[in-house]
Amino acid sequence: QIRGIIVLKGLSSLLTPELLKVLCEMGHGDEIVLADANFPAASLNSRVIRLDAHAGTDVLQAIMSVFPLDTYADCNAILMEVVPGDSVETSIWEAYEGIMEASEPGCLRMGHIERFAFYDRTARAYAVVATGESALYANLILKKGIVLGQGSQSNCLNSKGASAQF
Secondary structure, eight states: BBBTBBTTTOOOOTTTTTHHHHHHHOTTHHHHHHHOOTTHHHHHOOOOOEETOHHHHHHHHHHHHHOOBBBTOOOOOEEEOEEEEEOOOOOOHHHHHHHHHHHTTTTOOOOEHHHHHHHHHHSSSEEEEOOOOSSSOEEEEEEEEOOOOOOOOOOOOOOOOSSSOO
């Protein structure tokens, strides 16, 4: 990356060499965490990619341009639940859902898990992308799927393992 401009065609400048390497290394079923600015990323996982100056929605958009979701999993995108008693607006969840659905139409299976369960899962994740997202509860786990061979128009597989659209 030179002066903030990526030197490959068609890739977002948010897909840094370090992030692309991690996304390529990940295998089917591996998980990556998209963390907001308040998330204890370095305390929970030793592989942290810092994109602190960028919004979570922008980073998710960049990741989803190259990242297939796991269509065999019950949940392939998992949000951190709001702690009971918190009166927080989570409008970013709708933005995240829109980005993922646009990237993988019909493939998204959202779930929510409790805060400390989210932390435990983060510790087992392949990596964490620390963003500068200021919205609260803007933490998301993505489970990597497979890329079908050339000629397939969709990476979305239905529950029977057949391509959902051709």
